[in-house]
Amino acid sequence: MLYNPIPITRSTKKRSSSIVRAQKEVVLDPPHTNSSSQATRLAVSLSNLLHLHIEAPQRTEDLHFSKRVTSHDIEEKYSAPTKSPKEVISSKWHEIHGSSDWENLLDPLHPWLRREIIKYGEFAQATYDAFDFDSFSEYCGSCRYNKNKLFDELGLNQNGYKVTGYIYAMSHMEIPRWLERSRLADTWSKDSNWIGYVACSDDEETRRIGRRDILVAWRGTVAPSEWYEDFQRELEPIGHGDDHHARVEHGFLSIHTSKSESTRYNKSSASEQAIREIRKLVNLYRDRGEEVSLTITGHSLGGALALLNAHEASSTFPNLPISVISFGAPRVGNSAFRDELHQKGVKTLRVVVKQDIVPKMPGLVFNERLERFDEHITGALDWVYTHVGAELKLDVQSSPYLKRGFNLLGFHMTETYLHLVDGFLSTRSNFRVDAKRDVALVNKSCDMLVDELRVPRSWYQLANRGLVCNEYGRWVKPRRNPEDIPSPIGGGH
Numbered sequence: 001m002l003y004n005p006i007p008i009t010r011s012t013k014k015r016s017s018s019i020v021r022a023q024k025e026v027v028l029d030p031p032h033t034n035s036s037s038q039a040t041r042l043a044v045s046l047s048n049l050l051h052l053h054i055e056a057p058q059r060t061e062d063l064h065f066s067k068r069v070t071s072h073d074i075e076e077k078y079s080a081p082t083k084s085p086k087e088v089i090s091s092k093w094h095e096i097h098g099s100s101d102w103e104n105l106l107d108p109l110h111p112w113l114r115r116e117i118i119k120y121g122e123f124a125q126a127t128y129d130a131f132d133f134d135s136f137s138e139y140c141g142s143c144r145y146n147k148n149k150l151f152d153e154l155g156l157n158q159n160g161y162k163v164t165g166y167i168y169a170m171s172h173m174e175i176p177r178w179l180e181r182s183r184l185a186d187t188w189s190k191d192s193n194w195i196g197y198v199a200c201s202d203d204e205e206t207r208r209i210g211r212r213d214i215l216v217a218w219r220g221t222v223a224p225s226e227w228y229e230d231f232q233r234e235l236e237p238i239g240h241g242d243d244h245h246a247r248v249e250h251g252f253l254s255i256h257t258s259k260s261e262s263t264r265y266n267k268s269s270a271s272e273q274a275i276r277e278i279r280k281l282v283n284l285y286r287d288r289g290e291e292v293s294l295t296i297t298g299h300s301l302g303g304a305l306a307l308l309n310a311h312e313a314s315s316t317f318p319n320l321p322i323s324v325i326s327f328g329a330p331r332v333g334n335s336a337f338r339d340e341l342h343q344k345g346v347k348t349l350r351v352v353v354k355q356d357i358v359p360k361m362p363g364l365v366f367n368e369r370l371e372r373f374d375e376h377i378t379g380a381l382d383w384v385y386t387h388v389g390a391e392l393k394l395d396v397q398s399s400p401y402l403k404r405g406f407n408l409l410g411f412h413m414t415e416t417y418l419h420l421v422d423g424f425l426s427t428r429s430n431f432r433v434d435a436k437r438d439v440a441l442v443n444k445s446c447d448m449l450v451d452e453l454r455v456p457r458s459w460y461q462l463a464n465r466g467l468v469c470n471e472y473g474r475w476v477k478p479r480r481n482p483e484d485i486p487s488p489i490g491g492g493h
Contacts, residue, residue, distance in 0.1 A: 147197065
């Protein structure tokens with residue numbers, strides 16, 4: 001197996017290491033050793049094969065960081081509102097939705113697009129905030145709230161959408177750290193997890209954004225990146241026919257399409273549940289003569305499921321404008337899968353953080369960069385993972401509010417992404433000084449904020465860890481409100 005990055009040590013007086021990065025150009029700065037010219041040629045060949053750029057580490061004094069946070073900055077930040085007034089974007093909704101692949105809108109980032117990206121990111125974050133991770137709860141793996149009060153409980157009503165249905169998923173594969181299970185014998189479900197929801201813009205938001213927007217938000221995973229090691233072994237055909245070249249990662253596809261008549265919540269698959277709810281809403285609003293769009297979002301694994309959902313929706317609803325906005329999502333399929341999405345008109349915007357390893361997987365080494373080689377060397381690339389769509393690339397080091405250390409989990413968190421989107425102006429600009437989003441949200445489930453902000457790490461949790469004091473003065477697990485207990489009626493809704 002070959003792994004990237006590859007450390008290259010130099011025999012110099014100062015201790016230093018080289019950094020290997022994937023780049024367009026290939027530059028090899030071989031170590032100063034007494035190795036033979038044959039070994040040097042081998043290193044050059046390997047660098048060309050892996051498409052790597054090997055360079056000496058940048059000196060600290062050469063790096064340009066935003067200024068440090070001062071007490072005045074903190075006081076100003078905490079006394080300002082977290083949101084600015086909403087702009088009416090109806091005149092440019094097609095461009096904001098990706099009709100031209102967000103050309104000239106990403107760098108510099110258009111303020112209207114920034115707001116929409118954050119809006120959909122908050123919808124993706126909701127799938128974590130409402131999820132019951134408590135393994136001592138009989139409802140572990142479900143949503144803690146019913147669909148009618150989800151956004152109200154999470155403070156998302158101001159975004160102008162209403163949840164219309166929930167999505168549940170199972171998998172016929174043993175996938176580590178994905179399926180959350182209760183430790184109790186008597187649970188709401190032994191096979192399924194709540195994996196997302198479908199929502200629709202209300203009348204006021206519809207007027208602001210210029211169309212009736214159907215939203216699908218898929219839940220991901222916040223597990224460390226080694227969780228993805230099991231997701232890079234096999235590409236499975238998607239579509240119809242034995243000669244179908246489009247292939248996707250088999251674990252993602254299993255979560256999206258698995259179902260079983262013996263289960264309570266997955267007599268229909270996650271895919272079928274989503275398509276059924278989308279069809280109901282498309283028919284309802286098209287019959288009223290309204291213009292309708294579909295926007296699918298998700299973080300991490302949720303971003304992968306969003307692409308699979310878009311692939312199926314584009315076949316089911318051929319004239320429906322479909323966009324995917326994903327955060328920290330891995331590669332999903334091969335180049336034929338990417339090309340099919342493009343041909344079907346699906347627009348994809350991938351928001352990635354430079355330091356996050358998950359978007360580099362699967363296919364850490366063998367990926368879309370192999371397309372630059374001759375086909376007789378690489379074959380048809382049916383077995384190579386390929387990213388889809390446009391990319392908005394962010395950098396943790398651009399924010400003066402984030403720590404400079406290595407934090408694998410923090411780099412991957414949705415709230416880190418949303419903070420960086422909020423502060424991004426362009427690749428040539430410093431962090432936005434008038435960014436409105438509350439920086440404390442970054443530390444909801446990690447430790448990324450500088451100590452000067454005095455925000456505790458991983459502060460987001462239920463009061464008293466979910467315990468309540470009963471009438472006898474004993475601390476106990478409360479019973480769920482009957483309205484918040486998952487209902488299997490309708491094969492997963």
